[in-house]
Amino acid sequence: MIQNESTMRSVIENNDLALWRGADGVARAWENRCPHRGMRLSYGIVRKNRLTCLYHGWTFNGEGRCDKIPAHPNLDPPTTIGAKVYKCVEVGGLLWVAHTENSSEPPVINGSWIPCRSLHFTKKIALSNLIARMDADPLNAHAQYLNPPDGAKMLLAVQPMGKRGTMLHLTLHAEATREDHLRASRWLIAHRLTTEIIA
Amino acid sequence: MTMPTHLDPFTHAQWYALGRDEDFPDGRKTQTRLLSQDLTVLRRGRTIEVTLPQGQPRPTQHRYGHVWTTFSDTPRALYDIPEFEEVERRLITAGAVHVRCSGLRAVENFLDMAHFPFVHTGILGVEEHAEVEKYDVSMDVERDEIWATNCMFFQPVAAATAKAGGTTKYKYRLPHPYSVILYKTCPPRPGEWDLIGLFIQPTEEDVCIVHSFVLVFDQDNTDTELLHFQQNIFLQDRIILENQIPRRLPLDMRLEIPTRADASSIAFRRWLKANGVTWSTVRAGDME
The missing domain is CATH 3.30.310 (TATA-Binding Protein)
Known part of the structure; x- marks a missing residue:
């Protein structure tokens, strides 16, 4: 259960995951590792629809792109810097996560x-x-x-x-x-x- | 003596701190680990014996309030810290803290100013002043060590002696892969530097014991107050250190993206690489 504007850690096989939900209610599943110094993003802070890493405050938008590096407030972070994002859908009362390269369709579950x-x-x-x-x-x-x-x-x-x-x-x-x-x-x-x- | 598989000559050649005299009860054997090997420490008064499991003795020395040993028969000389000779300074040792991470990650965290506003919020930094100004990193070729100088950071409570916020000046010295010394402006004595340092005992590639010291001119705070300040800061750091993936330090720049604020960390990783360090670092297959 992930409340809005909060994170949790999860694991699938040997993949460490950061699951989080923004104020928009959308659930995200990312590799649990900040690209800067490897800190688990599940320790991060969610403000509105962005996740901030606990270690140095690197802040990522809902799509995983880093848009703020507090140590360099006047720097526009290069668009290549981002968290590794997994596919994540919410159906049947559960979150379903897959590698982006996994071509299988997310499950279709009718009803509530x-x-x-x-x-x-x-x-x-x-x-x-x-x-x-x-x-x-x-x-x-x-x-x-x-x-x-x-x-x-x-x-x-x-x-x-x-x-x-x-x-x-x-x-x-x-x-x-x-x-x-x-x-x-x-x-x-x-x-x-x-x-x-x-x- | 058989060396663990990934132990490189540079790591093997160093002296390592095992603790303070008082950490080893008089006349009783204490078991410890260093570089994935067992060691026995026996203190008799001021005399310390360090032996391998089959009883072979290793050399020891008492320096900087700690007992040091080495596995090497031709060790790299233990670096000098001339400030330990200055009689007006007080030495406070903070004891041993076990941390489940590479000792190299602990060194790097200690070098890093950019985390102050987020990990030591309200003490060593505030989020509104998170900028890391450009600082200088240089190599002391003769002594083969790294210095980061002209470091500046805004801090609300820089030290136990600080009464108000302000910009603190720092210098960092890296004389050893598992030692790091911080020099910071000394509030009661402008122009002098207070020293805080780590002597890390790498027990395994991904576990270490951090021994730390404070060497200051402070006259106002008790040893206990200085100790509490250090321990509070260090326990905040431990939350980070035990949650970095992987636990060993990546030397390949592509695995962790640095910025200008990481200039000292970049220099540290390059220096380790140039010295052929493989112990406690990321190897192929770790990042899968």
Whole structure:
């Protein structure tokens, strides 16, 4: 969950990411590294729709271009200086991030979805094992729709984080009740108990 | 003695500070690390013994309030700091701070004025005065060290002795890949310089222990006040140092874009490269 005008750090495989949202509500995903001295941009400060690096105040616009270097207030930074920007779309109550050179289309998810639970697993998790006995339709390589017999439709997405394990993100269709959310959340926690403690 | 794979001759040839006398309890062995190797330190009174795991002794010397050793049998001479001879100065050592970064990154951060308004906000800088004026960088060829001079920066509270904001003058001296000394205007004695410096113990390529000192003419502040000022500043820096990617220092200019304010950092990276330093620096494959 990223509030407007704030940042957070995330990881996909070995890619360190700075996720941030401007006052405009648009979510961005950048390489978590200021091009100047390598500082994690997730420690930066968002003012309106620009992100400022904590280390030297280099400031980047929403498209990743550096437009201010405070040590040289009269310098117009060269247009070549910028953060590395990833593709980032927000659908199904989740952010979806890909390398710019990744040609696959962002997922198309109909309707409105509400985030239910994001849970960290210390191991690498194969989605196919997790949903082996469930009624599921694949959305893409990293997400499945699940149709539990006794509740609202769920969307389960996997975020592989290399040696840091896996994040699983669960969202429910907007029609879901409070009970659906509690049941779905308990289901995910039970899975973590099974995979991390009992196994 | 086997050398770690990436240890270059220049890094190997240096003397390194391991701590102050009082950091090693009398008569009891202390384990430490240097350049990815284990060391044992044993103090008996004023005598210090530093040994390798198989018991082979390494040379030691007491200088600048610290105990120094080297792995080299033909070490590069430890540099002189003549100000340590000036009797009116007070020496305050700030102890050992472990930091998960290359010691070279810690040196570079210490050289850098442009971060003051953002990392030491309200103390060493303010955002409204973030400009870094042009300063001079030169090589002392005879001693093989770098100097950055005529550095100026606006500071709200430059030192524990400073009562009001003003432009502080600085000089920086780089006599060793893991030592950096800052000379700054001394508020009670115009014309004199206060010294603040780091003696870094690179334990691993991406972990270091920073030993620091303050050598000043200050008569007003207690040792504790001076220590707190230094520790506060250094802990603000640690947030940065432990979040730079990669942890080792890139020497290739294309990997991190410098500006004119980074002239001293550019000179430092060039100097390391010219001396064949590979230890604790970025290698092919690190940036993938």
